[in-house]
Amino acid sequence: QVQLVESGGGLVQAGGSLTLSCVVSGGTFSTYVMGWFRQGPGKEREFVAAVGTFRWIGFRTYHTDSVKGRFTISRDNAKNTLYLQMNTLKPEDTAVYYCAAARHGVPLDSGLSSDYDYWGQGTQVTVSS
DSSP: OOEEEEEOOEEEETTOOEEEEEEEESSOGGGSEEEEEEEOTTSOOEEEEEEEEETTTEEEEEEOTTTTTTEEEEEETTTTEEEEEEOSOOGGGOEEEEEEEESSOOOTTOOOGGGOOEEOOOEEEEEEO
């Protein structure tokens, strides 16, 4: 049984930083495309970023325009852990952040929740103005 557990959320002032982590157990982490999604209050779930491991070219990442230049997704396959470094946080970044794993190869820019097979329980990020 594959389990994803997020941590690192919290309350931060606008302009501050947070790093989210997602530990994956019970599966073959290195083969998964991993993604971060978020859901703000009264909003639909939104794709944030994804990272894949490719045999000949290593890691590749994708970030949506709303977070590009501020957030960085990364992974440590030796630790079965996914990260999201979030800098220059804005109040509109307030959301529950979810990590997700896709067993089968999906385009990094897909952004479709249905492409991902496993989900964490979420961690709350609140950015105050």
